[in-house]
Amino acid sequence: MLKSLYIDPEKCTGCLQCEMACSLENTGIFNPSQSRIKVFSFEDAGRKVPYTCTQCDEAWCMQACPVDAIKLDKHTGAKVVEEETCVGCKVCTISCPFGTINYVAETGKVQKCDLCGGDPACAAACPTEAITFVDANWTGLERMRTWAARANEASL
Amino acid sequence: MKHLILGNGPTGVIAAETLRKADRHAEIMMVGSEPEPPYSRMAIPYLLEGNIDESGTYLRKADGHFESLQIDNRIGVATAVNAADKVVAFADGSTESYDKLLIATGSHPICPPIPGVDLPHVHTCWTLADARAIAARAGAGTRVVQVGAGFIGCIILEALAKRGVDLTVVELGDRMVPRMMTPKAGAMIKHWVESKGVRVVTEARVERIDASSSQTPSLLETVKGLLGHAQADAPSSVMTVTLSTGERIECDLVIVSAGVRPNIGFLDGSGIAVGLGVLTDRHMQSSVADVYAAGDVAEAPDLFSGTPMVSAIQPNAADQARIAALNMAGKSVPHGGVMAINVLDTLGLISSSFGQWEGVTGGDGVEVADPDSHRYISLQFKDDVLVGATSIGLTQHVGVLRGLIQSQVSLGDWKQALMHDPLRAMDAYLASVQKPGVLHDQTHGHAQAVC
Structure with missing residues (x-):
């Protein structure tokens, strides 16, 4: 059963534990600027919105890659950047209409959420269950997917 | 079938x-x-850099x-x-x-009708065969004239610079990448590239390329001549590029990137x-x-x-x-419409442009430039819909500029917010495009807009 990240912004307190956990998992250091999940703050509305890749089916990043450096992990459904193959051309970063694959100047490569191989550190770190890792068929996720699909259709 | x-x-x-x-x-x-x-x-520029085989x-x-x-x-x-x-x-x-x-x-x-464009050391940079020819010629100190500072010309700039060549770029337009970047952004890229040691000559046309047998020989050729190694009848591989400005540039390699x-x-x-x-x-x-x-x-x-x-x-x-x-395959699937999107890395300066980045008649826009920190953003609207964008130095979540333009979403109040601070594009995207999935929580029956 494929699982996906489900984000419920209502429950987010903006503690940024997810960004710290993501950074530590992927870079070995606590550096939220290196996190692949980002918490956006809407001060006026008093809301925090964690945001990362939904591993969308159409995978604009994967399709656009000129050197086949983004691969589907069949076990998790994640689209994963192969660092050794990525040439850093950044075409994926302008192709993804969700803005969830980013260029990192320090490495000369792009990075995106890879679901930590099936055990996302952000979900484990979230103290309020604003980020959970649930069955992909769960209805809430279907709603997100529908939206991703609609955005996809609009941009076909 | x-x-x-x-x-x-x-x-x-x-x-x-x-x-x-x-x-x-x-x-x-x-x-x-x-x-x-x-x-x-x-991937050819990365091959020329030696980053990949x-x-x-x-x-x-x-x-x-x-x-x-x-x-x-x-x-x-x-x-x-x-x-x-x-x-x-x-x-x-x-x-x-x-x-x-x-x-x-x-x-x-495109191979422009320039006299001398068929000389042996004049190449386009399009195929792997072209890349091999350029790689064989372009080493440290090689004098290279690149004709055209469009998208393709610019993506090979970095590769050539990393090979240590002595590079002069000649562009007909008044700035770098004139068909992808606003005047201000194109000028900022030009300034950046020049600060990295590349000579950029804008508003100039290459009039002709001549194999220059009568030119001053290079030091190496002089030494060879003194030692008696030079063959009197060997054609010189040095060329002279004559510009519409009257300037003559001596070089060893010409790369033509005048569009496709x-x-x-x-x-x-x-x-x-x-x-x-x-x-x-x-x-x-x-x-x-x-x-x-x-x-x-x-x-x-x-x-x-x-x-x-x-x-x-x-x-x-x-x-x-x-x-x-x-x-x-028999499935009737329409394309939503072509939209220009481009991203460029010129010697470490990252720029991108999307859609109708030059703006539209009757539309309005916002442009913020910070040349000292090499950052720039321009957003162009038609009514309250984003139709185009240009950026320099923006790498985080840059794809949402495509998302906002392609979804053609009405931004409502967010348009004014963006006119005031165009760097809030990601916030506007979350609030406008992703709203029902991310900012509302309908499972609890209390959908709530952010703005």
Whole structure:
């Protein structure tokens, strides 16, 4: 059963534990600027919105890659950047209409959420269950997917 | 069902794979015109840098990838299409029939009519063969004149700089990448590139290129001459480039990057309607039934007005290839419309532009530049819809600029917020495009807008 990240912004307190956990998992250091999940703050509305890749089916990043450096992990459904193959051309970063694959100047490569191989550190770190890792068929996720699909259709 | 695909670049490859996914049993033949396995021109700069070898440019890296998908990958150059009989003729005299034909022949570099453009050390930078020729010539200290500072010219700048060449770029326009960057952004890129040691001459045309036998010999040649090693009749490999400004630049290598044009010459007399490229409808079908086109060669309705548009960029090739293939496989899937998107890295300065970045009549926009920190953003609106964007130094979540433009979402109050602070594009995107999925929580029955 494929699982996906489900984000419920209502429950987010903006503690940024997810960004710290993501950074530590992927870079070995606590550096939220290196996190692949980002918490956006809407001060006026008093809301925090964690945001990362939904591993969308159409995978604009994967399709656009000129050197086949983004691969589907069949076990998790994640689209994963192969660092050794990525040439850093950044075409994926302008192709993804969700803005969830980013260029990192320090490495000369792009990075995106890879679901930590099936055990996302952000979900484990979230103290309020604003980020959970649930069955992909769960209805809430279907709603997100529908939206991703609609955005996809609009941009076909 | 036999699908014939002309071209094995990204468009041909993605179309072939999509066709295979959609139809397990169809015959799929893909015909490329170059001897190498299907590769990506986008990767050539990284090959020139020495970052990857030639196999790193291959579009698919697993051995037997195409065989395993039963995609027949052949080499040939199409010379004519007989749409009535559904047959394509090739340069070697062979023919292939088809049920559905995809024209994915890409484009070719323009060779401007400059006297001397046919000299041995004048190259375009388009194919792996070009890359080999450039790599063989361009070493530390090699004097290189690059004709054109468009997108392709700029993506090879970095590779040339990393090879240590002495580089002069000559551009007809008044700035770098004039067809992708606003005047201010193009000027900022020029300034940056110059600060990195590249000479940029704008508003100048190359008048002629001469093999300069009478020029002052290089130090090495002088020494060789003194030692008696020089052959009196050996043609000098040094050239002189004469500009419209009257300036003469001595160099060892000229690289012409004056833009590209779709490969449509073989369609003469086929009855397939062409403009700049092969004209298609939103289903990527040409004026002739069962003949489709996608990628650099296609001229398809644009996102904003449906006006035919050629978009010679990799993501467009990927999108159109998929749509064309689905339609060829019998699924009626329309393309939402072509939109220009570009990203460029000029010696470490990253820039991008999207859609109608130059703005539209009756629209309005906001432009913020911080030249000292090399950051820039311009957003262009029509009413409260984002239609174009240009950025320098923006790498985080830059894709949402595409998302906002392509979704054509009404921004409402967010337009004013963006006019005030265009760097809030990501916030505007979350609030406007992703709102029902991310900012509302309808499972609890209390949907709540952020703004």
